[in-house]
Structures are given as C-alpha cells and as structure tokens.
Amino acid sequence: MATRPNRGNFRNNNAKAGNNSERPDRPAMLGNVALKVESYSTKDNVVTVTGKNVVTGASLTVGLMSAARAANMMKAGIDDERERVEVWAQRLANQVGLEKFADPKDEKFYIKPGGVLQLTNVRLDFSDKNYYAQTAFGLVSDPESKAIMAGTISLRKFDNGSMRLQVFNEGASIGLRAEDQAGVRSKIAAAFDARLPVGNGVQRLSGSDLVSPRGGEGVMSRTVMVTVSQPNERGYIDFNTYYARTASYEVGDGDFKVSSGFGDTLDRTTLDKKSGIAFAILASVAGVPFEKIAARIPDGPEKADVEKTLRDYFEGVKAEGVKISITPGYTVPFIKAAEEHIAKREEMFANEVFTGVVTVATRRADGELMERPAATSVMSFKALPKQQPENPPTLSKIAERVHRTLHNIEFKRPDASAEAGKTSEKRQHETLNRGPSLDF
Numbered sequence: 001m002a003t004r005p006n007r008g009n010f011r012n013n014n015a016k017a018g019n020n021s022e023r024p025d026r027p028a029m030l031g032n033v034a035l036k037v038e039s040y041s042t043k044d045n046v047v048t049v050t051g052k053n054v055v056t057g058a059s060l061t062v063g064l065m066s067a068a069r070a071a072n073m074m075k076a077g078i079d080d081e082r083e084r085v086e087v088w089a090q091r092l093a094n095q096v097g098l099e100k101f102a103d104p105k106d107e108k109f110y111i112k113p114g115g116v117l118q119l120t121n122v123r124l125d126f127s128d129k130n131y132y133a134q135t136a137f138g139l140v141s142d143p144e145s146k147a148i149m150a151g152t153i154s155l156r157k158f159d160n161g162s163m164r165l166q167v168f169n170e171g172a173s174i175g176l177r178a179e180d181q182a183g184v185r186s187k188i189a190a191a192f193d194a195r196l197p198v199g200n201g202v203q204r205l206s207g208s209d210l211v212s213p214r215g216g217e218g219v220m221s222r223t224v225m226v227t228v229s230q231p232n233e234r235g236y237i238d239f240n241t242y243y244a245r246t247a248s249y250e251v252g253d254g255d256f257k258v259s260s261g262f263g264d265t266l267d268r269t270t271l272d273k274k275s276g277i278a279f280a281i282l283a284s285v286a287g288v289p290f291e292k293i294a295a296r297i298p299d300g301p302e303k304a305d306v307e308k309t310l311r312d313y314f315e316g317v318k319a320e321g322v323k324i325s326i327t328p329g330y331t332v333p334f335i336k337a338a339e340e341h342i343a344k345r346e347e348m349f350a351n352e353v354f355t356g357v358v359t360v361a362t363r364r365a366d367g368e369l370m371e372r373p374a375a376t377s378v379m380s381f382k383a384l385p386k387q388q389p390e391n392p393p394t395l396s397k398i399a400e401r402v403h404r405t406l407h408n409i410e411f412k413r414p415d416a417s418a419e420a421g422k423t424s425e426k427r428q429h430e431t432l433n434r435g436p437s438l439d440f
Contacts, residue, residue: 026124027124028123028124028126029122029123029124030053030060030122030123030124030131031121031122031381031382031383032118032119032120032121032122032356032379032380032381032382032383033053033054033055033060033062033118033119033122033133034053034054034055034116034117034118034119034139034148034150034356034357034379035049035051035052035053035054035060035062035116035117035118035119036051036052036053036054036114036115036148037049037050037051037101037111037112037113037114037115037116038050038051038052038113039051039113040098040102042102046063047063047064047097047098047099047102048061048062048063048098048130049061049062049063049098049101049102049117049136050062051117054116054148054150054357055150055355055356055357055381060131061130061131062119062122062131062132062133063098063130063131063132063133064095064097064098064132064133064134064135064136065088065092065132065133066092067085067086067088067089067092068085068088069125069132070088070091070092070134071084071085071087071088072125072127073123073125073132074088074123091134092134092135094135095134095135095136096109096135096136096137098136101117101136101138109138110141111138111140111141112141112142112143114143115138115139115140115141115142116138116139116140116143116148116357116359117136117137117138117139118136118137118138118139118379119133119135119136120133120134120135120136121133121134121135121383122134139357139359139377139379140359144363145361145362145363145367146359146360146361146362146363146376147198147359147360147362147373148198148357148358148359148360149167149197149198149330149332149357149358149360150167150356150357150358151167151168151169151170151171151329151355152167152168152169152170152329152353152354152355152395153165153166153167153168153353153354153355153356153358153378153380154166154167154168154352154353154395155342155348155349155352155378156349156352157343157349161343163334163339163342163343164331165331165332165333165334165358165375165378166223166329166330166331166332166395167329167330167332167358168223168225168327168328168329168395168398169328169329170327170398170402172327172328173325173326173327173328173399173402173403173406174187174191174325174326174406175323175324175325175403175406175407176188176282176285176286176324176325176326177285178284178285178287178318181286181287184285184286184287185262185286187326188262188282188286188326189261189262189263190328191222191224191262191326191328192222192224192244192246192259192260192261192262192264192265193222193260193261194219194220194221194222194246194258194259194260195218195219195220195260196218196219196220196362196373197220197330198360198362198373218362218369218370218371218372218373219257219258219260219371219372220258220330220331220332220372220373221245221246221248221258221330221331222245222246222265222328222329222330222331223243223244223245223246223329223330223331224243224244224245224278224326224328224329225241225242225243225326225327225329225395225396225399226241226242226243226244226277226278226281226282226324226325226326227239227240227241227242227324227325227326227327227396227399227400227402227403228240228241228242228281228317228322228323228324229322229323229400229403229407229409230319230321230322230323231321237409239396239400239403240396241395241396241399241400242277242278242281243278244265244275244278244279245265245331246258246259246260247259247265247268247269249268258372262282262286266279266283266292266293266296267296270296270297270298271293271296271297271306272297272302272306273305273306273309273310276296276297276306276309276310277310277313279293279296279310280293280310280311280314281313281314281317281324282326283314284313284314284315284317284318285317285324290310290311290314293310293311293314294307294310294311297310323403323407323409325399325402325406325407327398327399327402332358332360332374332375333372333374333375334374334375334376335361335374335375335376337376338374338375338376338377341377342375342377345378346386347380347384347385347386348378348380348384350384350385350386350387350388351380351384351385351388351389351392351393352392352393352394353392353394353395353398354380354381354382354384354393355380355381355382356378356379356380356381357378357379357381358375358377358378358379359375359376359377359378359379360373360374360375360376361373361374361375361376
C-alpha cells in the first residue's frame with residue numbers, strides 16, 4: 001500500500017541505545033528495506049551492514065536474525081521456546097548470510113558499496129537495541145549497471161497479459177498557481193522531462209539518494225497526475241484527477257523516441273475527451289492559447305463536441321476557488337526476462353498501489369548503456385495481503401491527499417442531515433447535468 005513509513009510502536013532510548021542511536025525514537029518495525037550499502041562491519045563473528053534506507057533516506061545498521069533471535073522477537077502464537085526455535089530454523093534454512101554480500105571474492109552475492117540490498121521484515125530487538133532483518137538478497141550488485149527508483153508504485157495487469165508499472169514521486173508534487181506563469185511553465189516542463197531520473201548523477205525521490213551509474217544516459221516515459229479541486233454549493237470540496245503521458249513516436253525504421261517537455265508532448269499527442277482533459281487544464285494555467293489544444297483534436301464528426309468539452313475544462317479552471325496540482329511520475333517498461341517472475345506476484349496486482357522500490361537495468365549484458373532502461377524487479381515497503389483490501393488505495397486517492405497538503409485544504413465530510421434531505425432523483429439529476437467547467 002502507498003502509505004507513510006510505519007511510525008507506530010515507538011520506544012524512547014537514550015544515547016546508550018547502540019548502533020542506531022542517532023535517533024532517540026525509532027520504530028519497532030521497518031518492514032522491507034531497500035538499503036543503499038555504505039559499509040560492512042564484523043564483531044564477534046557477526047556481520048552487520050550500514051547504509052541508507054532508499055525509501056526514507058534514514059541511516060541504518062542491520063544484522064540478520066538467527067533462529068534463536070527470531071524466536072525471541074516473534075512469538076507467533078507458539079508458547080514453547082524450543083518449538084519456536086525449530087520453526088524459525090526451518091524458515092531461515094535458506095537465509096544467505098551478510099558475510100557473503102560483504103565478500104568481494106564472492107562473485108554470486110557480493111554487493112559493493114553503492115549497491116542495494118533488500119532486507120525483509122526489519123525489526124528492532126529491544127534486548128540489544130539493534131535492528132535485524134529476516135532475510136537479505138541483492139537488488140543492485142553493481143551501481144554501474146542497475147539503479148533504484150523509489151516512490152508510490154502502481155502495478156496493473158491487463159486482460160491481454162500485458163503489465164503497466166508506474167512510479168510516482170509524491171515529494172515532487174507541486175501546486176500550480178496561474179499568477180506565477182513563468183514558474184508554472186517551468187514546473188510543467190520538468191514534469192514532462194523524459195530524461196532518465198537515475199542516469200546522470202545522484203537524483204532524489206521520496207527524500208532519498210538513489211543509486212546512479214556515472215555518466216548514464218537514457219529516457220523514460222512520463223506520466224503526470226493532474227488534480228483539480230473546487231468548492232461545491234454545499235461548502236465542501238470536490239476533487240478529480242486526470243492523466244497526461246509523454247508520447248512515443250517513430251523516427252526511422254523501427255526506431256522510436258519519447259517526447260520531452262509539455263510542448264513537444266502536446267504536439268505529438270492526439271486529444272479526445274479522455275486524453276485531452278489534463279492537457280487542457282495545464283495549458284490554461286500555463287497561459288497556453290486554447291488553439292494549441294484544438295489543433296491536436298483530429299478531424300471528424302466528433303471534433304466539435306470534443307473541442308467544446310476541452311474548452312469547458314480550459315475555461316473552468318479559471319473559476320474562483322479552483323486549485324490545481326501535479327504529481328509527476330514515470331512509466332517503466334519491464335525487461336522481458338523479468339515479466340514472467342513479476343506476473344506471479346499476485347499480492348502486488350491485488351493491491352495495485354503501494355510504496356516501494358523498482359530496480360532498473362541501465363546497461364546491457366555487454367556493458368552498453370540502454371537508451372530505454374527497464375525494470376527487473378519490484379519491492380513493496382510493507383508486506384502486502386494477497387487479496388485486495390476492502391478499501392484499496394488508488395492513484396486518485398494518493399493525488400487527492402497530496403493536493404490537500406499542497407493547498408492546505410481541510411478534510412470535511414458532507415453533513416449527514418443535509419445529505420438525508422436529498423432524494424435519489426435529485427442526486428441523479430445533479431449527476432447527469434454536472435458540467436465539466438463547474439465541477440472538477
């Protein structure tokens with residue numbers, strides 16, 4: 001699920017609190033952690049790894065649980081201690097020790113500094129005030145060939161078997177204000193910038209440093225969530241979220257490029273009532289003439305109707321009380337070899353939206369840079385249920401939450417007594433006659 005890192009189960013510890021004592025308050029459970037490795041250390045034949053949590057940016061030192069430690073930390077409804085140890089010994093039978101990831105001579109497991117380890121079920125052991133993980137395995141062994149993207153992840157599987165992976169950066173969400181037209185244009189252009197976010201120097205997503213190959217180049221398709229709010233006649237706020245995406249276009253025999261920037265993307269996109277709404281809204285707030293939008297509507301019997309609809313949105317966002325924000329993201333293709341493995345992760349598709357990381361291959365096996373880097377694995381921040389939650393998170397809910405924060409919009413529910421006075425017939429009439437220029 002796409003939630004904030006778990007801040008529950010805090011315990012207060014003083015300066016004597018061991019190797020993670022830079023924070024006096026530390027959560028008891030961190031869940032799954034993608035750790036950008038800084039160093040390894042050994043004490044009493046026990047290896048620990050120190051690095052930064054890719055999702056949160058927090059510094060962290062972690063060891064691996066032994067069967068005895070796991071049995072002590074997680075009772076799991078088993079009262080007999082010996083039985084618990086036996087159960088955990090079986091569960092951890094395939095655990096790979098950190099000493100293997102720390103050994104430069106181990107070609108299979110070594111994760112060099114700058115690489116990324118995935119640590120599962122990371123918990124604080126209050127007996128020694130240190131963090132321990134249940135298992136560890138490599139996400140990025142060589143930062144020259146792979147990178148990590150962190151953020152809110154949307155993973156969907158379609159009836160034809162295809163999958164769509166999107167990563168959104170809530171921390172880069174921006175409220176757009178028409179009075180700052182130059183700033184608005186710059187921010188919108190950046191949201192459509194197709195340059196690979198992990199290809200040139202260290203980038204920041206969700207407040208954390210990301211692994212990045214030196215001098216890497218490449219592009220990645222963009223997806224921008226455009227959220228609009230407006231007060232309604234009952235004094236509450238209505239929200240809607242629309243999507244705009246970069247365009248792929250052919251430049252030669254089987255060679256495709258990705259548009260970059262708002263203007264280039266608009267010039268290469270055919271607009272209809274669905275795809276054109278976000279572009280019309282952004283054009284309006286950026287001071288782009290509506291003629292630029294109308295020019296992208298194809299000729300045909302529906303052109304006049306589509307043009308009227310998009311003009312309604314274009315003019316509607318200028319109304320008093322309307323607020324606009326954008327949440328930028330990327331659409332990440334999959335490496336073919338990874339698709340079959342990812343397709344089996346039913347819990348990710350059941351939840352659809354969650355916080356986590358994506359491993360992206362930036363170089364081919366022969367060392368050549370990939371122009372269109374692609375995902376090799378996906379990891380959620382928290383363990384996900386295999387069945388869809390009763391109220392699953394959605395991208396629109398995420399965008400609305402961010403929008404509220406950006407514009408300081410207080411959450412209110414419609415008054416129950418006022419709602420009870422409405423008949424179903426009146427509600428149906430309002431829904432059918434709701435104009436796009438009035439209610440976003």
